[in-house]
Amino acid sequence: MSDDYQIHIPPSFFALYTDARQRLAEPIATVRERYEVCEDLANHLVAHAQVLNHVEVPSEVEILTRIHDGLSTPEAGVSVAEARWIVRRLAELLGWNGEPFEHQPAD
Numbered sequence: 001m002s003d004d005y006q007i008h009i010p011p012s013f014f015a016l017y018t019d020a021r022q023r024l025a026e027p028i029a030t031v032r033e034r035y036e037v038c039e040d041l042a043n044h045l046v047a048h049a050q051v052l053n054h055v056e057v058p059s060e061v062e063i064l065t066r067i068h069d070g071l072s073t074p075e076a077g078v079s080v081a082e083a084r085w086i087v088r089r090l091a092e093l094l095g096w097n098g099e100p101f102e103h104q105p106a107d
Contacts, residue, residue: 042089060096
């Protein structure tokens with residue numbers, strides 16, 4: 001059986017779904033679906049972040065923090081780990097410093 005999935009999932013996203021032994025904790029189909037949702041969301045947030053940067057909020061870190069806070073609510077439909085990944089990806093897309101979101105907080 002051939003795997004015809006053409007989208008490259010970065011290791012940083014796979015890390016959200018792997019255990020200490022580097023095994024996937026969810027089926028690959030679920031990981032692929034979640035990646036597509038998170039990548040799409042990061043791309044859709046680019047324009048919103050740019051508007052905030054030019055109109056309301058003077059700090060890139062503040063914008064990313066506000067977006068992260070919004071994504072971290074249960075209503076957002078993403079996990080806390082996914083929210084962190086989305087914000088890091090958003091910073092990457094914008095060419096902003098996403099360093100404050102690089103390290104996972106201790107649970």
